[in-house]
Amino acid sequence: MRQIHYILVTLLVAMATGAQGQENSNSATSRNLDLFSDIYKQLDLFYVDTLNADTVIGWGIRSMLRQVDPFTDFYPEDDDELRQMSTGKYAGIGCMVRYSSKEKRTVISEPYEGTPCQQAGLLAGDVLLSVDGHDTYALPVDKVSEMLRGEAGTSLDIKVRRGEEEKTFHVTRQTIQMPSVDYWGMLDDSVGYIFLEAFREGAFREVRDALGELRGQGARSLVLDLRGNGGGAVDECVNIASLFLPRGQHLMSTKGKLPSTNYDYRTALEPVDTLMPIVLMVDGGSASCSEILAGGMQDLDRAVLLGERTFGKGLVQSVRELDSGGTLKMTTCRYYIPSGRCIQAYDYRHLNADGSAKTLPDSLTHVFHTAGGREVRDGGGVMPDVKAQPDSLPTMIYDLTASDEFFAYTTRYAREHADSINPMTFTLSDREYADFVSYIQGSGLKFSRRSAELLHLLRRVSQSEGYADDAKAQFDALEEVFSKDVTADLEHFREPVKKALEDEIVLDACMQRGAIRRIAARDKNVKKAAEILRNKEEYNKILGK
Template sequence: MKKLLNGRIAVVGVAVTAIVAFFSFKSGDDRNFQIAKNLDIFNAIVKELDMFYVDTIDPNKTIREGIDNMLFTLDPYTEYFPEEDQSELEQMIKGSFGGIGSYITYNTKLKRSMISEPFEGTPAAKAGLKAGDILMEIDGKDLAGKNNAEVSQMLRGQAGTSFKLKVERPNVRGGRTPMEFTIVRESIQNPAIPYAAVLDNHVGYINLSTFSGNPSKEFKKAFLDLKKQGATSLVIDLRGNGGGLLDEAVEIANYFLPRGKVIVTTKGKIKQASNTYKTLREPLDLDIPVAVLVNSGTASASEILSGSLQDLDRAIVVGNRTFGKGLVQVPRSLPYGGTMKVTTSKYYIPSGRCVQAIDYKHRNEDGSVGTIPDSLTKVFHTAAGREVRDGGGVMPDIVIKQEKLPNILFYLVRDNLIFDYATQYCLKHPTIVAPEKFEVTDADYNDFKALVKKADFKYDQQSEKILKTLKEAAEFEGYMADASEEFKALEKKLNHDLDRDLDYFSGDIKKMIASEIIKRYYYQRGNIIQQLKDDDGLKEAVKILNDPVKYKEMLSAPVAKK
C-alpha cells in the first residue's frame, strides 16, 4: 500500500502546486482567483501548524478531518475514500465484499463483539457459527477492547484467505464453551431477493432488498418463477431498500413498461452529468397488476422504481412517504489511489418531479438543514393526469398508518435481553416448526419475563419524564399548590410497573422474540415470513390487487367534477 513517506514534504509539495496554479489563472477570473487564494491559505495553515504547533500533528489525520468536514457542509453523500478504504467503496457500489457473511453486535457487559446473524450459505453459516457466539481471538489476536468496526475489519479480507477464529458459545448450564473454527473468506453478496413466494389468491410477492450488484437478473428469475407457480398479480416490497445502482432500477422498471419509456432524467452542472434513461428492451408483462410497498427507508434507486411506476400509472404504491433522496453520486479518481464519491446531479422521474426532500444548498443560519415545506412543493401529473408532488420522496397512493413501537421494546433490544432469550431458547430446541406456523407460547413468554426480572432490567418511562417536567413548570408558574393532589393521583397511576408493561405490550414483544428465534433457524427468509404474518401494508396491497375495478380506477385519470 502506498504511504506518504514524509508529511512535511507532502504538505510543502501541495503548497507549491497551489502557488503555481495561483499564478497560472487569469487575473480577471475572480472565481479561479478565490479558489487559488483559499488553497494557498489552507496550505499555509497546515505548514505553520506542522512547524510551530506545540505537539507534533499527524498530517494524514488532520487533513482528513478537514476534508471530511468540508464535504459534510455540502451533503452527506459526497465522501472521500483514501486508498486503504477502497474496499468499503467497492462494497457500496457492488454490494459485495470478502468476509464471513454475518452481522456482529457488541455485548456491553462482556465488552466484546458477538455473532448476531449469520447469512444463509456463507462461510459463517457453513463453519457452524451461531448467533450468540462471543468472539475471542482472530489468528491468536485477542479481541478484548476492540469495537465492532475494528472486529469487522479483521473478519474481512481477500476472498480465498483463511483464518482461525476462537469463540465462546453459551451452553445450557449457563456457562460458555470454548470453540475454534478455521474459516475461509468468500466474496459475500447480500441476497438481493431474500424471499419470494406466491401468497393467497395467487398474489406473487418479491422482497427486493438492494439495487447493488445485479438484482435485475435475480428479480427476473424470481418473477418468472412466480408466474409459473400461478401468480396473477405482484407485490414488490421495497421497504427498507436504501437503493444502489440507477441502471438496475431502470432495468426492473422495464420488465413492466414498454420499450422507449423515459424512467429517469439526471440534470447536473456539466453536460456529462445530464442523461436520460429509457427502457431499452421488450417488457416481461405489461398487464399483470402490481403494487409496490414503500416506507421511510425506501430511498434513491428504490424511489426511481416506485416513483416511475407511479408516474406512468403502472402500479399502486402502498405504505408511507419514502426517504426523499434525489441526488446522484459518481466516483472520481484522486491522487495516491483515493476516490471521491461526489454528488453530480439530481434525478427527475417521468412526471418531471424530483423527490429530493432536503435542501442542502439553503441551510439555516446554524448550519442545520430541513425538509422542503409542503407549501413550497409543486404539483406534477402522472401519465393519466393524477396529481403528484415533488420535494419530499414518493407519497403512496394508499397511506398506511405507521406502527409505533412501545418504549419498553427499545430498551429490551438495547440490553440484548430478547437476543439472550433467543440464544437460550435455541440451546433447548434443536429444531422448530416452519416459520409460517411458529409462535411464542404463553409458557415461552413467562420464561422470557423471568429472564428480564433476573437481569434487574431498568428502562425509562416517557410518561414519568413528561410528568416531572410538568411539575417543574407548575411550580415555576405557581399552580402547584392548587394541583398537588391531582399530581399525586397521576403519579400513582403512572408508577413504574414492569409486570404491567410486560403484559400490556406482550403482543409487540412476542413478535420481536419470534423474529429473533426464527432467523436463528431459517435466516432472513424466515424472518421476513414472520414479519409478513400481520403486515398492514401487505394486507392493503393484496386487497387492492384482488379488486380489479378499484385497482383500475385508482390508476385512471380523476373524473372531472361538474
C-alpha cells in the same frame, strides 16, 4: 446593422462577465487553498503537541464535505466500503456482528445463509473470544469485523463461547455477495411477493429470476416491497423497470452543472410482462433508486403505490478517482422522473437553526400529472396512492429489542429449539413468555422513560412558577403511571413484546429468509396490497382507468 452590432456587443459583455466570474471563482479557490495550507503549516510548526497530518487534514476534508450534503464523501485508497456498498461484495466469512456491553466482546448477531460462517456451524449469539489467536476482549466491533475479513481463500481460526462451552471453528473466507432479493414467494394462488432490499449489483437478475419463478407458480399479479430500500445502482433500477415497461420507455433524466451529467434513461430490454397488476410498497426508508422506480411507475400509471411518503432523495452521485489517491463520491446532478418532477425533499445548502436541512412545505410544491392525468407533486418524496401506516410501537419495545438481554435470550432459545421452529407457525406459550419476563426481571434491565423525565422537568418548572402545590395531586397520579417497573411494562405491552420476541427467535433460528417469509404473511399492509390486486375494479380506479 445597428441591431446586429448591439447583439454582438451584448454577447461580448456577457462573455466577458462570465469569464470574469470564472476568474473570480478560481481566484477565491486558490486564495482559500493557500489559506488552509498556511494555517496547517503554522499548526504543524508551533502547536504545543505533534499533529498527525492524515488525521488533522482528514478532519478538515470531512468537515468540508459535511457542509455540502450527506451523500458526498471521501474514501481513502485502502477503504473498501464504497465498493461493498455499490456491489454488495466483500471477502470474509459472511455474518453480521454486534458488540455486547455485558460480555465486553463482539458476538455474532446473524450468519448469512450459505456463507462460510453458516457452513462452519457458527450461530447467532456466539461470543467471539479470539480470532487467529488474537484476544477480542474490549476491542471495538469494527476492529473485530476487520479481523474477520481478508483475502478470499485464506483461512482463520475463530474461538467462541456458546453458553458454557468453548468451541473453535476453522473457517475459509470467501467472496460474499449480498443478495438484493431477500425473499420471494406466493401470498396466495395468484398474488406473488418480492422483497427487494437494495439495488446492488445483480439486483435485476435476482428480480427477473424471482418473477419468472412466481409466474411459473401461477402469479398473475405482484407485490414488490421497497420498504427500507435505500437505493443502489441506477442501471439495476432501470433494468428492473424494463421488466414491466415497454422497451424504449423514458424512466428518468438527470441534469447537472456539466453537460456530461445530463442523460436520458430509457428501458433497453425486452419486458417480461407489461400488463401484470403491481402494487409497490414504500415507506420513509425508500430512497434514491426506490423512488426512481416507484415514482416512475406512478407517473406512468403502471403500478399502485401503497405505504408512506418516501424519503425524498432526488440527487445522483458519481464516483471520481483522485490523482492523489482515494475516491470522491459526490452529488453531480438531480434526477427527474417521467412527469418532469424532481422529488428532492431537503435543501442541504440552507439549514434550519438546529442544523437540519430545510424542507419545502407541501403548499409550495408544484403540480405535475401522470400519463393518465392524475395529479402528483414534486419537492417532498413520492406520495403513495394509498396511504398505509405501520403499527405504532411504544418506545420501550425499541429499547428492549436493542438490549443485550433480549439478544441473549432469543439466541439461546433459538439454539435450544432450532429443530422445532417453523417460521410460519411458531408461537411462544404463556409459560415460555412468563419465563422471558422472569429472565428480564432478574437481569436488572431498566428502560429510560422520556415521559418520566419530562414530568420531573415539569415539576421543577411548576415549582419555580409557584404552582407545584396546586398541581401536586395531578403530578403524583402521573408519576404513579410513569413509574411502573419492567415487569409491569412487559405485561402491559404483552402482545407487541411477544410478537417482537417471536420474530427475533425466528430470525435467529431460520435466518433472514424465514423471518421475512413470516413477516410478509402477517403484515397487515402486505395483506392490504394483496386485497387491492384481487379487486381489479379498485385497482383500476386508483390508477384513474
